[in-house]
Amino acid sequence: MLARSAWREALLAMVATVVASWPVQLLLDGSGWVWQMLPGLVAVAVTGSLARGLRLPQLVVLVVPMLAGWTALAWVFVPQTLVLGLPWQASLAAAGDLVLAGAETIRTETVPAPERPGLAFIVAASMVGVGWAVDALAVTLRSPALAGMPLVLALVFGASGTGEPLHPLYFLGAAGAWLLLMARQSLLAARAWATRRRAAPAPLPGDEAASPSGGHRRWATSLGAGSVVLAVVLAGLVPHLAPRAVLQGLGSASSGSSLVQFTESFDLAADLRDRSQRPVLRYRAEDEVTPLRVVASHRYAGGQWWPTGQQDEPHEGPDSLVERDDVERGAHAITVLANGLGAPQVAVPYPLVEADFGDIEWEEDERTGAVRVARRPGSYEATFAEVEGHLPDDVGVGPAAGTVEPDLLRVDPTSRDVVLDELGEVLEDAEPEIAANELMVAREIQSHLRGPDFRYSLTLAAPAPIAPASPDSAAPEDMTDPEYDPITHFLTTKVGYCTHYATAMVMMARAAGIPARLALGFLPGAEQDDGSYVVVAADAHAWPELYISGLGWTRFEPTPAVRTGTAPLYLTDADIAAPLPAPETTPGPTAEAPAEIPTQEQTDVAAPVPSWTERAGRIAGPAVIAMAAITAVLLVVPTAGRLRRTARRRSARDAAGRTEGEWRFLVDSLDDLGVPMPGGATPRRAGAHYARRAGLAGDEKSALERVVARVERARYAPVTDAGETADGAMARDVRTVLHAARTQLARRERIAVALWPRSGREALKAIGDRLGLLVRAADRTTRLRRG
Structure with missing residues (x-):
């Protein structure tokens, strides 16, 4: 048993x-x-x-x-x-x-x-x-x-x-x-x-060919060698999926489903570039329209934003909305008529005052302000607060109201030096009262990133050479192909899209001591003829939220107007007395403009459309890698066969050796084509056998006869064949014979011979045999030492 x-x-x-x-x-x-x-x-x-x-x-x-x-x-x-x-x-x-x-x-x-x-x-x-x-x-x-x-x-x-x-x-x-x-x-x-063959004579010691266990070992070892090579x-x-649990950036929630969802983590260098025009939301707004927020994150590491998570205990931190009598806020409402965002996510304006999801349970995360629902609402209503009028001059002065989590002030260590340099450039000529006011600093950063030095594009620029940090510091060894982290790359090349602008402003604000986080959601969408707004997947957007003393968490918009329209200004009493800044305009297309800039027929918030070369490039990259992997696997056996067939040719040192090498190449190649040489046959008998089996006639048969004659002369009078071997006549005749033999096979058989030649299998089997001998020798040595 x-x-x-x-x-x-x-x-x-x-x-x-x-x-x-x-x-x-x-x-x-x-x-x-x-x-x-x-x-x-x-x-x-x-x-x-x-x-x-x-x-x-x-x-x-x-x-x-x-x-x-x-x-x-x-x-x-x-x-x-x-x-x-x-x-x-x-x-x-x-x-x-x-x-x-x-x-x-x-x-x-x-x-x-x-x-x-x-x-x-x-x-x-x-x-x-x-x-x-x-x-x-x-x-x-x-x-x-x-x-x-x-x-x-x-x-x-x-x-x-x-x-x-x-x-x-x-x-x-x-x-x-x-x-x-x-x-x-x-x-x-x-x-x-x-057990079944006990009556049969035992194989001689070391006779692996007569031992079935030796045959099994050889095949197992050959299979093992192939597995090791393929591994x-x-x-x-082999291309691998990106480290996302289900979705990257924004995509389909499930196969065959029309719902979409954000992942709460995304790669700064790759995500939120979905240009799909698939509808996500349709809503009506009483007066004001604003971006619709879905998720937010505090944590950035390794070029990626990570989910903040929820705390089990009550949260004590900066208030989401600071109520001040001298700050005027208006309440505005939207009514979502159709919702294609999958639960538990839901898109609502921020800061949210109240919401009505019918009988669906919902909650607002105290840490991020994100709203989660128990199941997807087909329609719902939401009311949000919007700052109206101008602000008191003391807004932005003073510490945050509550405990500030370390992540909200953490600057990415990899790009810290570049972020500090960029912030220093922004505040270099600022008045002391501006540098001491959080709101003023935030406005300066926003204006800087929306300025003419930066360019919005879905196609990132090539990295610029790395310069030494100081005249005394050593330059990197390789300055021709540097690998920047995403923030450094953006602040160096000054080309990127919304995630780059938003992340850069978050880090610059944190470097200035202002708590900041990143929000993900949608731009307001396009207005329809009936007065409603339609949000599509291409409206996916990222923006920074900064905690401003006296205001609470406040949305800023560093992404240029070509993508987002006018940015919030948050004017103060002092701004009213001073001349207003020149109105921001959307730059028109120029010879230097990227292909993604919208035309006049598009709205000022429409998503840029990538060129056909960019779309083809996105598909071609993974396809080329996959094809390269498949090709490499398919070429293992044919390559091994080619090396085995040409071994004698490569090792030849004289004319006779080259002739023998061509002969062995012909014999092994015909063996792959299903025409093996009879055992013990002379070249003349083998030639007659090949001519009969391969159906050779005319010039092909004559070429085979010349090959046989050269082999006989090389074996018995090698000097006389030196000239014919040297000028390649032998190789040409061998190719003629092989071409004629291949034409006798069906197309399917020719493909099988090319991809799975017997010579290749024998070569891999020989490698396995040698590895097996080494393993057995090592095992025998170990046993002798123990004994």
Whole structure:
């Protein structure tokens, strides 16, 4: 019974699954899921072994481990739902709730995601499913080669979520575990063969050709060598998804769905460039229109904005809206008639005074001011506050009202020096009273970024050379292809789009001591003939919010008017007495203008449309990488075959050697084409055989006869053939013969020979044999030393 249970193979299958799950740990911020996964894998291995040992029907052997794995997961994740230690209907319902919670974590969090119960359950259950598939294929069905498929799925899951090429060790570890399964099955097959052939004479020591186990080892080693090569190649070439849980920037919420959603994290160098004209919102406004806010973030690191998250305890921080009797605010309302933004997100103006979502529960995050709804409202109403008139002169003077979180004042350390230099340029000629006022500083930064030195474009400029920080500092070694972080790149090239402008203003404000954060949402959209406004996906926008003493969190707009229209001015009493700044105008197209600048037929807030070259470039990049990876894989066997066929030609040192090299190239190439040379045949007999089998006649047959004659002369009178070999006549005749032989094959057969030549397979097999000999020699040496 113990032998029938195949417990060793089951243990190997479990180990292979654990090794394949190694890259998954890159996706979660914690390792508790590993210990939650192990009971399920153990249950699969143990129950599968018992079922096989009892010789139960194969269907039962497949089903029992699956149920055992589910039971073990229920013990770990939903023990309160068990009845007599077994999961029931309540367990399925609780597991469904965990899946929904895990899906929400995947949607809202970024890699590495927090290890919440729902996400841990999804990951552990997925890996237990992989373990069951490996056990079923490799052990129960005795097809260890097919067991590589679920193992590869586990690797792909880890690779696609990190956004970076996985280290080759991850692939090598999984390949090694899979090869152990293959080797174990080969060993069992060899032992069974030996049992049936006990009466046959034993093979001589070292005679691998006569030993079935040696044949299995050679094939396993060859397969292992190929796996190692592919693992190293694919680890660097296969394109990977960006490190987003579900969506990047703004996109479809689900396949086939018209809903859209923001992720609460995005790459500053890549996101919010969606030019889709897909409608997202349609609304009416009583009077004022303003950007519609969806999410906000405090945290910036590594060129990316990250979700701020929610606190369980009541939040104590800067007030979102500071009520002052001398600051005039007006209440304005909008009515959303159609909403295509997926829950829990909802687009509302900021700061929100009140909202009516009908019977749908909603809440406002105290930290970010973002509104979340329990389910998507088809329509709703919202009222927001807007500063009206001019402001008192003391607005912007004094500390923030409340505790300021460190993230709100943290300047990105990578670009700090560039940010400080840019801020110094803005405030260089400012009066002391301006530099001491938060509102005045914010207005100066906004005006600077909207000035003529900066240019709005969806196509980023090439990096400029890095200059030394000071005359005494050393310049970088490579000044021709510098890699800037996104903020430094933007402030250096002064070309970018809304995320660059908004992030730059956030960092400059923080450097000036002003709390700042980034908001994501939509521009007001385009007015329709019926007076309503339509917001499309291309209206996705980012802007900074600064905490101004006396006002609270306040929206600014550093992105140029070509994209956003007029920016908020926030005039004070002193501004009323002084001459007003010249009105901001939208620059018209010039010879230097980017392709994205709208034409006169477009509204002043319409999204720029990328050129066909830019759209083609977005598609071509990933396509070229994928095609390069596929091509590299397809060329492995043909390249190995070509090297094997030309080995004698490359090693030739004289005319006779070159002739023999061409002859071997012809013989091996004809072998690939299905015309092998008879064993022990002389060149003349081989030539007659080739002419008959390949159907050669006329010039092709004459060329083959000349080839045979040169080979005979090279072997018995090599000096007389030197001239013909030197001028390439031998090679031309060989090409003529091979061309004639190939034309006898169907197109499908020619393609098969080109992609899967026998010489290539033999070459890889030889490499595997050599590696196997080295492994056996090392093992023999180790045993001798131990003995």
